[in-house]
Amino acid sequence: MSEQPFIARGFAGRRAAAQSGRIPPGQYETRDFPVLSAGPTPRTPLASWDFSVEGPEGLLARWSWDEFQSLPRETPTVDIHCVTKWSRLDTIWEGVSLDTLLAAAQPRGTMTWGYMLAVCDGGYTTNLRFDDVVGGKAWVVFGHDGAPLAPEHGGPARLLVPHLYFWKSAKWVRRLQLLQDDEPGFWERLGYHNRGDPWREQRYQGDP
Amino acid sequence: MTYRSVAAPAPARLEWRVATVAQVRDETPRARTLVLDVPRWPGHRAGQHVDVRLVAEDGYQAQRSYSIASAPEEGLVALTVERLDDGEVSPYLCDVLRPGDGLEIRGPIGGYFVWDVAIGGPLSLVGGGSGIVPLMAMLRHRVLAGGVAAAGPPTRLLYSAKHWEELIYREELGRLAARGDVELSFTLTRETPVDWLGYRRRVDESMLAELIWPPAAMPHVFVCGPTAFVEVVATLLVRLGHEPTRVRTERFGPTG
Numbered sequence: 001m002s003e004q005p006f007i008a009r010g011f012a013g014r015r016a017a018a019q020s021g022r023i024p025p026g027q028y029e030t031r032d033f034p035v036l037s038a039g040p041t042p043r044t045p046l047a048s049w050d051f052s053v054e055g056p057e058g059l060l061a062r063w064s065w066d067e068f069q070s071l072p073r074e075t076p077t078v079d080i081h082c083v084t085k086w087s088r089l090d091t092i093w094e095g096v097s098l099d100t101l102l103a104a105a106q107p108r109g110t111m112t113w114g115y116m117l118a119v120c121d122g123g124y125t126t127n128l129r130f131d132d133v134v135g136g137k138a139w140v141v142f143g144h145d146g147a148p149l150a151p152e153h154g155g156p157a158r159l160l161v162p163h164l165y166f167w168k169s170a171k172w173v174r175r176l177q178l179l180q181d182d183e184p185g186f187w188e189r190l191g192y193h194n195r196g197d198p199w200r201e202q203r204y205q206g207d208p
Numbered sequence: 209m210t211y212r213s214v215a216a217p218a219p220a221r222l223e224w225r226v227a228t229v230a231q232v233r234d235e236t237p238r239a240r241t242l243v244l245d246v247p248r249w250p251g252h253r254a255g256q257h258v259d260v261r262l263v264a265e266d267g268y269q270a271q272r273s274y275s276i277a278s279a280p281e282e283g284l285v286a287l288t289v290e291r292l293d294d295g296e297v298s299p300y301l302c303d304v305l306r307p308g309d310g311l312e313i314r315g316p317i318g319g320y321f322v323w324d325v326a327i328g329g330p331l332s333l334v335g336g337g338s339g340i341v342p343l344m345a346m347l348r349h350r351v352l353a354g355g356v357a358a359a360g361p362p363t364r365l366l367y368s369a370k371h372w373e374e375l376i377y378r379e380e381l382g383r384l385a386a387r388g389d390v391e392l393s394f395t396l397t398r399e400t401p402v403d404w405l406g407y408r409r410r411v412d413e414s415m416l417a418e419l420i421w422p423p424a425a426m427p428h429v430f431v432c433g434p435t436a437f438v439e440v441v442a443t444l445l446v447r448l449g450h451e452p453t454r455v456r457t458e459r460f461g462p463t464g
Contacts, residue, residue, distance in 0.1 A: 005269065006226045006312045008262040010304050014296050015268050026261070026271040028296065035435045035459050038320050040442035040452045085271050122452060152439050190319035191222075203259075204317060206221030 022079055023087050024198040030086040035152045038186070042121040042172050043151055051140065051157065053105035055178045061105035065156070068142075071096045071104075076139060078162035080169070081198040093160055095141030098133045101176070115179040118159050121172040126185035128161065128168060129195065130178075137163060140173060165196035165203070222317070224261060225249070226310045227285065235288055235376045239338060240302045241277060244285045244311060252276055254345040255322035255430070255458075258285065258315030262297060272297045275341040275432075275458070276316065279348035280324075285313070288376060290338040321458045325353045327428060329361020332420035334411065334441050336368045336433025339460060340376050343367075343432055347381075351389055364391040364420045368411050368437070370398040393419045411437070413444045423449035432458040 014028075023029055052062040063071070075094045081087045113130045132138070139160045142149050149155035154171030161168045167187050188194050193202040201207060227244035234240050257275045278286035291302040305311065323331065323346045331350070333343040343365065354360035369375045375394060385392040395407035395415065407415060421427035429450060431441050438459045445455050 005263040
């Protein structure tokens with residue numbers, strides 16, 4: 001934010017939603033569910049879908065679709081914020097906490113994990129700080145609003161990390177690669193912020 | 209826990225700049241082009257966008273993203289904004305803003321939905337409604353970077369709108385087509401003029417098979433428009449055999 005914002009002549013704006021305290025700066029509330037993706041929507045059959053957690057030494061855990069469905073489920077209700085400026089309040093999801101997945105993968109020994117890279121069908125990736133995804137803050141979700149997650153919204157399963165801008169909630173996620181050193185993902189290499197906290201308005205590289 | 213971050217210089221921040229509206233131009237009954245003079249504009253690539261910020265007297269602010277319509281070679285930033293009647297920002301940009309006014313922008317933003325002549329062709333562009341805007345920047349760049357008419361990579365555009373009156377840049381597109389810069393197809397989905405010879409239905413598989421470069425030509429494909437339009441077109445393109453990684457999409461949500 002610049003030191004002295006320029007006042008737009010004759011602009012009044014709306015502020016009802018912003019005053020709720022739940023809309024981060026520069027965002028507006030929408031009731032729709034816009035879709036943003038860089039390419040066509042991939043469609044992976046559930047029979048060949050799997051989900052894995054890997055470390056530098058290789059595979060730590062892997063689940064088929066059926067195995068994944070049998071993991072303990074949670075139904076978080078959260079607000080989501082897209083860097084393209086829309087926010088949706090009280091969205092309802094169903095899926096598995098990353099705490100559950102990482103505990104099953106048992107990243108063990110003396111390894112200290114600082115980061116992870118989420119890898120998706122279609123080639124999309126995004127990087128996350130480890131402490132941004134543990135402690136009840138992140139899920140792999142396969143349900144939205146009581147129905148299976150639609151392909152254009154990331155189905156069969158996507159990441160959900162609602163306290164960061166929504167590009168971090170990678171669609172069509174298939175693998176979590178545990179890392180010691182940070183490795184920028186798809187949008188992070190193309191000028192977007194490395195962490196993406198909407199309350200600090202970390203939209204693009206160089207934002208505070 | 210400590211974090212070891214990869215050593216890299218801190219990237220420069222995209223600063224907010226106060227642009228001056230040099231010119232406004234009505235493109236259609238619902239779309240207006242704002243030609244902006246931006247101090248120290250770092251330049252952009254065709255297909256990129258900017259953020260616009262409006263700050264009210266009491267500090268309340270609203271931001272939106274708009275695609276850049278002008279070619280990098282033009283040395284200015286033109287935005288074409290579609291007025292959404294129940295929107296918060298677009299009615300201000302279309303109805304209130306006038307030449308001489310300031311407007312805060314920052315950018316350019318986005319490094320994936322971009323094309324330049326170095327990427328080459330053939331080039332297929334598929335636009336729906338105001339989704340034509342970043343595609344127009346690519347066409348304008350193709351002309352200005354190439355110099356000689358029709359010297360750039362072979363380019364086809366399929367442009368869908370509801371009504372003839374809502375086809376943005378239709379005269380300029382007609383001139384480009386006459387010069388051989390683009391093979392142009394329009395389709396109108398709601399209402400057609402009595403003498404209309406073009407297509408009169410939503411973009412479908414046979415239209416894409418017939419009007420843009422086939423997969424065998426290994427084209428670069430850019431699709432931009434409303435969410436539902438892009439979802440349908442991109443899915444059909446993959447079904448027709450286009451390599452998903454060669455189909456780049458930009459979806460417009462409802463950005464009021």
